[in-house]
Amino acid sequence: MAAMSPSATTPTIVVVGHGMVGQRFLEALAERGVTERARVVVLCEEPRPAYDRVRLTSYFSGNTPDDLSMVEDGFMEKHGIELHLDDPAERIDTAARTVTSRAGLTLSYDTLVLATGSYPFVPPVPGKDAEGCFVYRTIEDLLAIEEYAKTARVGAVVGGGLLGLEAAGALKGLGLETHIVEFAPRLMPVQVDEGGGAALLRTIEDMGLTVHTGVGTQEVTAGEDGTVNGMALSDGSALQADLVVFSAGVRPRDQLAREAGLAVGERGGIVVDEQCRTSDPAVFAIGECALASDGRVYGLVAPGYEMAEAVAAALNGETQTFTGADTSTKLKLLGVDVASFGDAHGAADGCLDVVYSDSRAGVYKKLVVDGEGTLLGGILVGDAESYGTLRALTGSVPPISPEQLVLPAGAGAPVALGPAALPDEAVICSCHNVTKGTIRGAVTDHQCTTVPEVKKCTKAGTGCGSCVKVLGQLVNAELEASGVEVDKGLCGCFGQTRQELYEIVRALRITSYQQLLDAHGREAARGGDGCEICKPTVGSIIASLAPTIGASGYVLEGEQAALQDTNDHFLANMQKNGSYSIVPRIPGGEITPEKLIIIGEVARDFGLYTKITGGQRIDMFGARVDQLPQIWARLVDAGFESGHAYGKALRTVKSCVGQTWCRYGVQDSVRMAIDLELRYRGLRSPHKLKSAVSGCQRECAEAQSKDFGVIATANGWNLYVGGNGGATPRHADLLAQDLSDAELVRLIDRFLMFYIRTADRLERTSTWLERIEGGLEHVRDVVVNDSLGICAELESLMADHVAGYRDEWAETLNDPERLLRFESFVNAPDVPDPTVKFVPERDQVKPDLPLLSIRSFDQTLEGAAR
Amino acid sequence: MTATTLAPATTDVQIQLRLGDDWAALCPLSRLTPGRGVAALLPDGRQAAVFLDREGRPYAIDNCDPFSGARVLARGLVGSAAGRPFVASPLLKQRFDLETGRCLDDDSVSVTAYEVRLR
Structure with a gap:
């Protein structure tokens, strides 16, 4: 292929390697506007753009390769960067200033940046290349291990350092009996001392891993078919294993530089100066492939980022040095x-x-x-x-x-x-080198008031995330210091948060809204009528706690009726013209043909518009308020019950067909979905709750986008929490793995009740999980490890709910008094509301909306007013 | 059957709404729940939303939500702000003063307020 020569005016920067450091370098170039002045070409060996190698193992807790990507959508296009995937550089000619790729592309450069990273070191033991031996470095390695592990029972990891423990975690996650073999006398010999190693060893052995320290691997043994069957260790013992992962450290990838005649260190690494320039002034090296000016090779991402910044600065005519990290x-x-x-x-x-x-x-x-x-x-x-x-x-x-x-x-x-004690120059985020002073500035000078805003403004906390907690404390401290007093009260009537009101209602067994308002409301609101915010909130709290505090479990009982939002009041969803939609419960999305026919007949007889919902049920639109009891009488008769589509309550538990039909299924996901939906139906909560159960890791039910999602494993169920679709999608976090049916239900009981107890009004589990102090770890501590000692209580609250459940629609139909509220007009119950009209569309109906002219509306009728 | 909000002594009391010089009887007071409303059809085809506050005082405004055109205000929640009763539209939650019909969230919008009494 012909060489592409750089044009006279636009210099060309060629980057070899697109890992985390390579991508950080591109971002640093873009931030400085260098990408506008120069042509930037990137050669990447892997088949995918840069991803978060540090979190590689999180693939096994549900992160997809896409989740791990470090490249924002459209980044390359936006900055005009040419990225060649699956095409590594093979040769550098420093005299001609060209790089040739494996595919034969020859690129001329003005500046060359090597970010080739490192490769896993495999000790030269016999048998190291047998089938079943792996390294642990790339997503491809991980996929290969995952595939091979399907037929393996025992896995061994050579190396008990940082990467070795990561790899061991991955093997354990794949269900293998896992051994770690470390030559040094303790685990993580580089990072921790003897005492730390002992603490680590105990904890890791408690997890069921077997650790062999102070022994080396002498040979990997293979069976007659050439596949691994074990290892011979230096103490003369043998270890049976079907799969071996070498994770005994990494070495700088300096081969390309070496062959090009660039200076490399005695023990590897491309020699660079304080600006990360190699022995050829047109060539730089950054990240794990570089031997820094302090004589060290850094195998961590943060120093790599600093080198990337230094080179980008140099190319922009600034001086920034990297002298060690x-x-x-x-x-x-x-x-x-x-x-x-x-x-x-x-x-x-x-x-x-x-x-x-x-x-x-x-x-x-x-x-x-x-x-x-x-x-x-x-x-x-x-x-x-x-x-x-x-x-x-x-x-x-x-x-x-x-x-x-x-x-x-x-x-x-x-x-x-606390972090308040830190000086302004203290570095809080070491991934992006952000100081406390910068973070304080984001609050005081840039009006950031939340952690996400500060993250966006300063980049702090967007690397490894380990500083996010400190970040939150700093932001709050700074807000308080600048006199921002946030009234955390629920509304104009109550100075308490929802959580505080929940505790008051629970502790004092308050069953009446008025009693709560008059005794605990803001001074000015006592004795009043409350408002549209606190009434449904308190109604929901009382409903959640009803069996426990001795209130009626029926949401339309007595005073509770006056608290419910209109949808809860009419047990249906109001649509834009004042008509309602109806959603019967179809647990797990499983429905008989007979019941499908009933729904079809009801919809046809009442002229309703029908649509399949995202939650595997059927929504019927266009019912007048006075038709709701007639429609529900037919549905209840046929065995349907309320689907609570109108409530801040459990909506649906979606499912895939699972093991019963699907050739991939490993558990009966439909049965579990039905069990869960029937258990939690009618449960009132701070916001709606959605759930799903998938029968295998293919996740067809999309459980990870749900408030609580369940995915089947060969050994039971994995429980994910805090997922969300909608405007701010969030993947759910793994709460616990390989649960039995009973363990799963118990954990969901606790999780839901803890959420109901501590969440704000209209706060979905996803935002709750991000807001609550300590986040997922705290929630796990509380609901898995019972750190607050409240699990028995949470379970008993849920048991009360389950025992007290009654179908709201059946109860309503049985009570002529309650049916009165569905009358169209109090003085003309037989006249349907003539303003609720429909017109045809696509063989069904749609609302016929009245023409609106708000400003002049009813002005002409003023005379009739008092 | 469960407890209702009505006391036997009040069952005969009627809510009346003023139309010009006449008072139209709408329903017995016992049909209303404090904090909620009912819709009533007026002789000229318009609709009134009739409410009780927690003290048992009645109010009536036009049932049409001016922001959507739907006759739904009777299905909103009653509250009070600065001592004055309001209803929040069940559709988009704009609040209307029950005594004057003025929208509390948009000064340029109001609905008709009717005079009501108990007889």
Whole structure:
């Protein structure tokens, strides 16, 4: 292929490698406007654009390769960047300044940036290439492991470092009996010391993994068919295994540079100066392939990002140098927090350790200080809550003593040191190098009032996310400091939040709205009529707690009737012309032909417009209010009941056909969906609740977009929570794995009741999960580990609900008094409302809307007014 | 059958609405629930939305929601703001003063308010 020569005016920048650092470099170029002045061409070896390799393992908890993408939609097009996927660079000619790709593309460059990353190191043991041996680096590796694991029972990971533990977590997630073989005497030898390793070991063994430390792999053995069947270890023992993953560290990918004659270090890595320039001034190297000017190769993403920034700055004529980086890390490995920062191993002269160790709880904390009390570094295992604050304090004398900093809360320690104590120059987000001062500025100067706004404005918290908690504390502190007093009250009538009202109603067993308003409302609102916000909210709280506090479970009983929003009041959904739509419950979306025919007949007889909903049911539109009882009489007769489409309540539990019919299904998803829908039907909550059950990982029921979603596994059910579709879609988070039927139901009981108890009005589970302090981890602690000791109570509340459920429509039809409210006119019950009219459309009907002229409306009738 | 809001002594009391010089009887007071409304058909074809507040005082305004044209205000929720009763439209929640018919959320909009009494 002919060489494409750079034009006289537009310089060409060729980037080799499109990993996380490569993408960060492109973003840094775009931010500086360099992409407008230069042609940028990227050669990427992998078949997909840059993705979050740090979170690779999250694929097994439901993240798809698309979720992991680091590239915003349209980014390449917007900045005119040419990205060649699946086409690695094969040769560099530094004299001619050209790069040739595997596909034969030859690119001339003015500037070349190497971001080739690293490759997994595979120890040269016999049998390392047998079928069933893998490395753990790319999405393709992961897919291959997933496929092979289907026929495997035991997996072994060679290497007990950071990546090794990640890989072990992945194998465990795939259901394999998992072994870790580490040559060093402890796990994660680079990051943690002996004490930290011991805490980590105990926790990981408790999870059912087997750890072999202090032994090396001598040989991978294979059976007659050439596939792996085990390993021979250096202590003479043998380990039976069907699958082996090598995760014994990485090495810089410097081969391309080496062949091009660029200087490389003795132990690998492309030699670069403080601007990340290689021995050829037109060539730069960044990320894990570079040997930085301090003589180190950094295998972490944050220093890679700093190098990317430095090179982008250099190409924009600025001076920014990279002379070395903080290798602090905070990770969650197999669910265990592990963090190390600063001089973690106490290498400085005369430094001292302060250690707190609780092997029973798997917690180990060590701080390294000098003689004057300056914090130099530390290691945290099992509890890394204070990582953000401690890392930022490194290099200064903390305002409270080191022993108080490592003691757990409640062990005589004062209140944990908050981020308020940090100086402005303290780096809060080390991925994007954002200081506390910048974050405060976002609040004070850029009017950001929420964490998402601050994230958008400063980029803080958008990397690994480990600083988001500190970020939230800083934003709140700053808002309070600037005198922004947010009235968190529900409405003009109540100064309390929904959660506070819930607690009042529950504790004092208040069953009347008026009683609550008069005793607990704002002074000016007491004795009044309340408002359209608090009435339905309190109505919902009383309904949720009805059996427990002794209120009627029927939402149209007595005073409760006056509290319900119009839809709840008429047990149907009001549409734009004042007519209603009707949705009978079809649990799990399963329906007999007979029942389908009934729905068809009812719709036909009443002239209703019918449409299939997204929740696997049928919606019938265009019923006048006076027709609702007649329509429901037919439906109830045929065995239907209310679908609660009108309520802030459980809507549907969708399902796929599952194991019964589908060749991929591994559980009976329809039965589970029906069971769940019948269990939670009628449950009043702060907002609507949607659910789904998928019979296998293919997820045809879209459970991950639901408030609570269930996906079948070979061993049971995975429970996801906090998903949402709609305007702000959110993928649900995995709450627990491989649950039995009973465990699943119990966990959902607790989750829903905890949500109902603590959410704000009209707050879906997705926003609730993001808002609630501690987020998913906190919710998991409460509902899985019972950290608040309330699970028995939550379960009993749900048991009360289930026992007290009655069909609202059947109850309504049985009571002539209640039927009165459906009369069209109080003084002319036999006259249907003549203004509710319909016209034909596509063989059905649609509302015939009155012509509107708001401004002059009824003006001519003023005379009739009093 | 369950408890209702009516007391036997009030069952005979009628709600009347003023139309010009006449008073039209709409329904017994017992048909209303404090905090909710009912619709009534007027002789000229217009519709009134009739409400009771928690003290048992009656109010009536035109039933037509001027923002949608639908006759639905009787199905809204009653509340009070600064001591004055209002109804919030069940469609898009605009509030209307029950005594004057003025829209509290848009000064340029109002609905007819009717005089009512108990007899």
